[in-house]
Amino acid sequence: MDFHFTPEEEAFRAEVRAFLDENLPPGTNTNDPSFIAEWNRKAREKRWIGFSWPKEVGGGGATIMQQVILKEEMSKRKAPPLGTCFMGLAWVGPAIIQYGTEAQKQRFIPDILDGKYQWCTGYSEPSSGSDLASLQCKCVREGDTYVVNGQKIWTSIAMWSKWIILLVRTDPNVTVKHDGITCLLVPMDTPGITVRPIKNMSGGAMFAEVFFDDVRVPVENRLGAEGQGWQVTVSALAHERSSIAEVEGLKRKLEEVKELARRSTKNGRPALEDDGIRRRIARYEAKIEGMRFNGMRALTKQLKGEPLGAETSINKLLRAELEVAFGEIALEMQGSAGHLEKEIDGGRWQRFALSWPEVVIGGGTPNIQKNIIAERVLGLPKD
Amino acid sequence: MNFGFTEEQELLRQEVRKFLDAHCPLEEVRKLMETPEGFSRDLWKQMGELGWIGLPIAEVHGGAGLGWVDLVVLLEEMGRTLFPSPFLATTIAAAAIREAGSDAQQAQWLPLLADGSKIGSLAYLEASDRHDEAGLELAAKPNGAGFVLSGDKVQVLDAAAADLFVVAWRGGLAVVERNAKGVTVTPTPSIDQTRRVGRVRFDDVAVAAGAVLANPAALGRVLDLATAAVTAELLGAAEQAIRITVDYAKEREQFGQPIGRFQGVKHPLAEMYVDVESAKSILYYAAWCLDEGDADASRAVSLAKAYASEAFARIGIDAVQLHGGVGFTWEYDPHLYLKRSKWARPAFGDSDFHYDRAIALGEK
Numbered sequence: 001m002d003f004h005f006t007p008e009e010e011a012f013r014a015e016v017r018a019f020l021d022e023n024l025p026p027g028t029n030t031n032d033p034s035f036i037a038e039w040n041r042k043a044r045e046k047r048w049i050g051f052s053w054p055k056e057v058g059g060g061g062a063t064i065m066q067q068v069i070l071k072e073e074m075s076k077r078k079a080p081p082l083g084t085c086f087m088g089l090a091w092v093g094p095a096i097i098q099y100g101t102e103a104q105k106q107r108f109i110p111d112i113l114d115g116k117y118q119w120c121t122g123y124s125e126p127s128s129g130s131d132l133a134s135l136q137c138k139c140v141r142e143g144d145t146y147v148v149n150g151q152k153i154w155t156s157i158a159m160w161s162k163w164i165i166l167l168v169r170t171d172p173n174v175t176v177k178h179d180g181i182t183c184l185l186v187p188m189d190t191p192g193i194t195v196r197p198i199k200n201m202s203g204g205a206m207f208a209e210v211f212f213d214d215v216r217v218p219v220e221n222r223l224g225a226e227g228q229g230w231q232v233t234v235s236a237l238a239h240e241r242s243s244i245a246e247v248e249g250l251k252r253k254l255e256e257v258k259e260l261a262r263r264s265t266k267n268g269r270p271a272l273e274d275d276g277i278r279r280r281i282a283r284y285e286a287k288i289e290g291m292r293f294n295g296m297r298a299l300t301k302q303l304k305g306e307p308l309g310a311e312t313s314i315n316k317l318l319r320a321e322l323e324v325a326f327g328e329i330a331l332e333m334q335g336s337a338g339h340l341e342k343e344i345d346g347g348r349w350q351r352f353a354l355s356w357p358e359v360v361i362g363g364g365t366p367n368i369q370k371n372i373i374a375e376r377v378l379g380l381p382k383d
Numbered sequence: 384m385n386f387g388f389t390e391e392q393e394l395l396r397q398e399v400r401k402f403l404d405a406h407c408p409l410e411e412v413r414k415l416m417e418t419p420e421g422f423s424r425d426l427w428k429q430m431g432e433l434g435w436i437g438l439p440i441a442e443v444h445g446g447a448g449l450g451w452v453d454l455v456v457l458l459e460e461m462g463r464t465l466f467p468s469p470f471l472a473t474t475i476a477a478a479a480i481r482e483a484g485s486d487a488q489q490a491q492w493l494p495l496l497a498d499g500s501k502i503g504s505l506a507y508l509e510a511s512d513r514h515d516e517a518g519l520e521l522a523a524k525p526n527g528a529g530f531v532l533s534g535d536k537v538q539v540l541d542a543a544a545a546d547l548f549v550v551a552w553r554g555g556l557a558v559v560e561r562n563a564k565g566v567t568v569t570p571t572p573s574i575d576q577t578r579r580v581g582r583v584r585f586d587d588v589a590v591a592a593g594a595v596l597a598n599p600a601a602l603g604r605v606l607d608l609a610t611a612a613v614t615a616e617l618l619g620a621a622e623q624a625i626r627i628t629v630d631y632a633k634e635r636e637q638f639g640q641p642i643g644r645f646q647g648v649k650h651p652l653a654e655m656y657v658d659v660e661s662a663k664s665i666l667y668y669a670a671w672c673l674d675e676g677d678a679d680a681s682r683a684v685s686l687a688k689a690y691a692s693e694a695f696a697r698i699g700i701d702a703v704q705l706h707g708g709v710g711f712t713w714e715y716d717p718h719l720y721l722k723r724s725k726w727a728r729p730a731f732g733d734s735d736f737h738y739d740r741a742i743a744l745g746e747k
């Protein structure tokens with residue numbers, strides 16, 4: 001056990017810090033579009049966007065440790081994201097790098113790195129959520145064209161995206177449902193695509209239903225082989241492994257909860273002096289520290305070249321619990337005013353308490369994570 | 384950066400596991416727990432010869448000079464099989480002498496503990512049941528350069544087997560031999576028969592100046608080391624309780640299928656696994672902090688103990704419950720782990736105590 005870093009790693013950390021000192025001085029308005037443009041131009045110059053991707057495709061070719069250091073330093077300073085094409089950077093790009101043709105790589109990767117436009121993800125369907133592999137969106141090949149008919153749902157930012165990574169069923173007659181699924185890359189302005197935004201419980205509309213009515217997609221837009229769609233997407237999602245940024249985010253949130261506890265009152269005293277509140281906060285702290293060192297243990301395995309099992313599911317479960325708990329304790333500490341829309345802190349805790357489904361449901365539900373742990377780690381029978 | 388065990392540590396784990404599986408499987412533990420002494424002198428001797436008792440004792444004093452991270456490996460394995468022995472007690476006593484004793488005092492006592500020829504134990508908890516110095520009320524009257532001690536210590540690990548006690552009072556620590564005049568030991572049987580504790584009474588016990596440890600302020604660190612050790616052992620036990628229950632859930636069939644297929648069974652097991660793995664992660668960090676003298680050690684120890692003892696309490700209960708009727712029998716093993724959790728939860732401070740301490744330390 002050794003928490004020391006090599007001189008090269010320390011030098012890289014210093015480089016990141018210097019970059020942050022120069023480009024993210026305190027008080028920067030990180031919502032200002034001209035700042036974001038400049039920030040990403042400089043990050044791109046450093047090759048910190050797509051940092052883990054191979055150099056040949058324009059990535060940074062970074063080692064695992066460099067990726068960790070960059071993420072850690074960035075999230076410690078609350079830096080804005082590196083790059084603007086969120087889903088392109090998170091899984092579309094990695095899938096294309098792993099399974100794409102040369103032409104696909106040239107066509108899509110530079111634009112993802114430059115954040116030219118948004119990608120969205122068309123996996124879930126009305127009848128296929130947790131059981132994603134049961135998806136039914138129909139796809140028939142006619143010569144050099146695929147014809148798609150069906151529906152997707154919960155497609156985040158579909159209304160602002162130029163492209164969609166789409167899972168369709170090319171073979172309905174397979175015995176194993178994971179086979180017969182194919183991955184297509186489809187322009188959102190293709191005739192026959194209709195997007196209908198869905199209002200969420202916070203009142204906003206970030207996701208949508210997407211309908212496909214005789215949508216014609218050239219065969220060259222297929223990613224991977226026909227029937228290989230499941231592997232293409234699963235291995236790309238596996239790139240989202242390290243939980244360093246999430247841990248830093250949760251640590252910050254816990255500090256904010258403590259700060260709220262200091263200025264809220266419970267039974268005539270600051271809530272932070274209440275035993276019940278203090279112990280709940282200490283429990284959250286233990287879970288966050290657990291996540292932090294779970295992450296390090298997983299990282300150590302990765303560095304040794306050992307495959308990761310269900311380690312990420314452990315942290316996903318803990319995070320889900322904390323995301324809900326923070327909103328709850330915040331509103332409880334605000335007492336009778338807890339339900340008021342904008343009375344305290346402009347309503348940021350109320351918004352927080354209504355946004356956890358993004359994390360808790362969006363990335364695979366807690367029940368599904370528990371199944372993964374029970375089946376893949378403990379070896380219990382599949383249900 | 385490397386947050387894993389070294390090859391040597393992995394090897395140590397395998398060796399200890401092999402030794403315990405061969406010489407002290409649960410059937411043997413069950414036999415030992417029915418004996419008056421509760422452990423095997425023969426295995427104790429063998430462990431001394433293998434160098435495990437002296438593992439964290441400096442080489443000049445006859446030990447292996449390893450640290451708390453190594454000790455964690457050993458204790459997790461002992462917890463796994465509920466290995467009954469005065470190892471934990473002796474390790475904590477040795478740590479106290481190492482941290483608080485002068486060079487001469489260390490040279491006098493540590494070699495005797497390192498090879499197992501003497502069994503030691505820390506006597507600190509009193510009727511106040513407080514895990515801090517403020518709870519210490521043992522009277523220590525100055526007597527020349529030494530002291531005269533009067534009062535009771537409770538929950539003293541392996542009190543009946545101990546040859547020497549490291550006794551704490553407010554502002555002081557001393558080594559007192561079991562056969563000193565005025566020392567009375569009364570075993571206080573636990574529902575956990577694999578764990579022996581007792582009450583030690585001091586009636587005007589004279590302590591010579593040479594036995595008064597030079598640096599009593601080290602008590603805080605000693606308690607941190609002890610708490611980390613207890614946590615390692617309890618997490619080994621908790622992990623095994625999950626293992627036993629998982630194995631049973633794969634075998635036992637109801638409604639035409641293994642009960643492990645029901646989510647009412649598999650999900651609690653997954654949750655317990657998450658808790659044990661996460662508490663282990665914090666504990667490893669805490670042990671590393673203790674070895675490195677890192678300032679974050681106390682907070683990390685407290686978070687680990689708080690998290691682990693709460694998780695183990697639940698695991699003990701669920702292990703019994705998920706076994707159904709056989710879980711209630713003497714014959715099946717879950718009750719042994721449930722009972723261990725009843726000792727482990729309050730030992731060296733329960734969850735409330737350690738959560739309170741952790742959050743207070745974080746505010747400093």
Ligand SMILES: Cc1cc2nc3c(=O)[nH]c(=O)nc-3n(C[C@H](O)[C@H](O)[C@H](O)COP(=O)(O)OP(=O)(O)OC[C@H]3O[C@@H](n4cnc5c(N)ncnc54)[C@H](O)[C@@H]3O)c2cc1C
Nearest residue numbers: 121122123124128129130154155156357358361362365367
């Ligand atoms: C904010 C947000 C953004 C999203 N963005 C996208 C996106 O961009 N693209 C996309 O394709 N999808 C997206 N999704 C969809 C998301 O992946 C699904 O909502 C999720 O997989 C759950 O599927 P479901 O909604 O159909 O719920 P269901 O699968 O119907 O689950 C309902 C309940 O049943 C439980 N359940 C289901 N199966 C089991 C089981 N085997 N054992 C125990 N319990 C079970 C679940 O845990 C859950 O509590 C998004 C979702 C949200 C909330």
